[in-house]
Amino acid sequence: xxxxxxxxxxxxxxxxxxxxxxxxFSYIDVFHSFDENTLITMLFVSLSITTLIFLSHRLTIRSxxxxxxxxxxxxxxxxxxxxxxxxxxxxxxxxxxxxVSIGLLTYTxxxxxxxxxxxxxxxxxxxxxxxxxxxERQ
Amino acid sequence: MSHIRLxxxxxxAFKDIExxxxxxxxxxxxxxxxxxxxxxxxxxxxxxxxxxxxxSVKDLLYIEAVDNTSFLYDRSTVFESELxxxxxxxxxxxxxxxxxxxxxxxxTGHIESVRALFNGKFEAVxxxxxxxxxxxxxxxxxxxxFLN
Numbered sequence: 272x273x274x275x276x277x278x279x280x281x282x283x284x285x286x287x288x289x290x291x292x293x294x295x296f297s298y299i300d301v302f303h304s305f306d307e308n309t310l311i312t313m314l315f316v317s318l319s320i321t322t323l324i325f326l327s328h329r330l331t332i333r334s335x336x337x338x339x340x341x342x343x344x345x346x347x348x349x350x351x352x353x354x355x356x357x358x359x360x361x362x363x364x365x366x367x368x369x370x371v372s373i374g375l376l377t378y379t380x381x382x383x384x385x386x387x388x389x390x391x392x393x394x395x396x397x398x399x400x401x402x403x404x405x406x407e408r409q
Numbered sequence: 410m411s412h413i414r415l416x417x418x419x420x421x422a423f424k425d426i427e428x429x430x431x432x433x434x435x436x437x438x439x440x441x442x443x444x445x446x447x448x449x450x451x452x453x454x455x456x457x458x459x460x461x462x463x464x465s466v467k468d469l470l471y472i473e474a475v476d477n478t479s480f481l482y483d484r485s486t487v488f489e490s491e492l493x494x495x496x497x498x499x500x501x502x503x504x505x506x507x508x509x510x511x512x513x514x515x516x517t518g519h520i521e522s523v524r525a526l527f528n529g530k531f532e533a534v535x536x537x538x539x540x541x542x543x544x545x546x547x548x549x550x551x552x553x554x555f556l557n
Contacts, residue, residue, distance in 0.1 A: 274549070339528070382527070390525045393525045393531065396555040397522050400521070400555070
């Protein structure tokens with residue numbers, strides 16, 4: 272259940288930030304306006320990416336670098352499939368670059384937010400360690 | 410934190426040493442005390458220089474498996490154990506030890522500080538200055554060991 276929450280959080284963050292980035296690109300007229308179809312498509316793309324990343328974490332990839340590379344490949348792969356076979360965006364080099372940029376930006380934001388959360392946990396753990404050490408010395 | 414009354418009954422009528430804790434609830438302070446008692450009582454056998462040593466787990470910093478052999482590390486010495494890592498994990502399960510990777514169990518009582526790494530892992534600095542890495546799959550249980 273707790274593991275499910277981790278991936279649910281990642282999915283929610285990636286969906287939120289990909290929508291935000293799409294809106295920004297739409298504001299500068301790179302993409303058409305954000306509508307219900309766009310929302311549904313973004314939802315399925317985020318869900319597909321999160322599901323595949325969850326499955327990739329079941330593989331025993333020991334190298335952190337290889338794990339990150341595999342996650343990036345999943346993101347790029349899903350986005351290209353969404354564009355090529357589901358018509359999510361015009362499949363031209365310009366739009367492919369814009370969409371892949373959104374995908375990788377969103378991925379970076381999710382990583383950074385997770386890291387900030389881990390730093391907060393590390394701080395709490397260090398506080399617990401210090402108080403236990405002081406207790407044992409008394 | 411409520412006051413703890415310590416009562417010791419010494420008699421030759423008792424065959425074993427038994428510690429009974431009467432309490433309304435096991436709070437954090439008491440849980441720490443219980444862990445400490447367990448750490449003092451659990452002994453592992455380790456081989457070094459063809460001699461077998463009895464080692465209290467409270468003195469061990471971590472236990473590592475290399476090529477199917479388990480090694481017990483205290484501050485300055487390494488002992489070889491006859492037990493497999495999963496067997497040792499079972500022996501130390503109610504103490505401060507926790508598995509942090511496929512091959513390593515660490516004594517959280519000997520962790521001085523931790524820091525988060527950008528790759529989703531944690532790095533723990535031990536009391537002898539050594540650093541060990543908490544792998545991503547074990548980070549959740551590692552956090553729970555301290556924060557729950």
